[in-house]
Amino acid sequence: MEQTKEISALLHLIDDPDEEVFGAVSSRIVEFGRTIIPNLEHLWENTISDSVQGRIELLIHRLHFNDLREDFNQWSLAGHHDLMVGALLAAKFQYPDLTTAPIVQEVEKLRRNIWLELNNYLTPLEQVRIVTGILYGYYGLKGTETAYTDVNDFLIHKTLEARRGNQVGNALLYLILCELLDIPVRAIGVPRQFILAYFKPGYSAEDLEQPVSKIEFFIDPSSGMVFTHKDIELYFKRIQVPAVHAYFRPYSNKKVIQSALDEMAKCFDNEKDYYKREELLELTNLLD
Known part of the structure; x- marks a missing residue:
């Protein structure tokens, strides 16, 4: 995904020590969907902090899980459950x-x-x-x-x-x-x-x-x-x-x-x- 000013600001705030701030930031990041995952992976590769890397990994997992939940929902609603x-x-x-x-x-x-x-x-x-x-x-x-x-x-x-x-x-x-x-x-x-x-x-x-x-x-x-x-x-x-x-x-x-x-x-x-x-x-x- 193209690195807009908003995305850059959100990624910069991932390391904020305030859990409330991080909660708001992560919710907004997840709203972008899986297209933002390459940006998160790039940030992970250029971060030396283990705690920040852990936060990034959790965000990527949440993005994947949201997609998986929707896939399961579609499978569940299908006429034939292959x-x-x-x-x-x-x-x-x-x-x-x-x-x-x-x-x-x-x-x-x-x-x-x-x-x-x-x-x-x-x-x-x-x-x-x-x-x-x-x-x-x-x-x-x-x-x-x-x-x-x-x-x-x-x-x-x-x-x-x-x-x-x-x-x-x-x-x-x-x-x-x-x-x-x-x-x-x-x-x-x-x-x-x-x-x-x-x-x-x-x-x-x-x-x-x-x-x-x-x-x-x-x-x-x-x-x-x-x-x-x-x-x-x-x-x-x-x-x-x-x-x-x-x-x-x-x-x-x-x-x-x-x-x-x-x-x-x-x-x-x-x-x-x-x-x-x-x-x-x-x-x-x-x-x-």
Whole structure:
């Protein structure tokens, strides 16, 4: 953006020690939108004060977040909630300048490799074994513990880059591939887990009666391992939680991204990054 007199004056006041003055200045800077980011980056490069650089970084983040919030709002209001788009938006929270084309191309390669092995005569279990074989065997995807120490484990591009993610990161990739291949695998709300389920033909997301009866089997996205209904019953007994119907209803794509954002927020539990936690929770509320 062209450096006008007003912008020059605003940038000069970023180092003002009065928090009230800085608050007014930052609000005005944010009103310019992301076109002012190059001016802020130039100032950051020519500033030796750590505190001023920190203020500039916060302003740049606010500008990116405002755009991301609007992008999420548009995605939420769209008629079809493409899961790939939602996952890429979630990744842009931490990497606002993310280039999405290589990610889409990598997912398309995986989709094609799986598609070449599929046919109309396979059973549900055979279909899933092909997806799992390509993704965890040929591609080498690994699972990590969901420890909330590294937000990268939740992000689609980092999962692809490292070929490793936690339950949520791997589940996003698995669900995206199944959506592209018309395989009826959906996330469900089993407590303390991010588990997937293969739904029988004719299931409905609005089916309130016995949703568990619509499920063929369950999949752990950490490893691709398949679990039976008996395995899940034993899990509920172990955690001493009643297996109510709500836990087995298929998540919509909006709900999947909501859950991912909510889990990502838990990575920012220190005072310095607490504003990021608040922003992620704001995005989850936006998707309601």
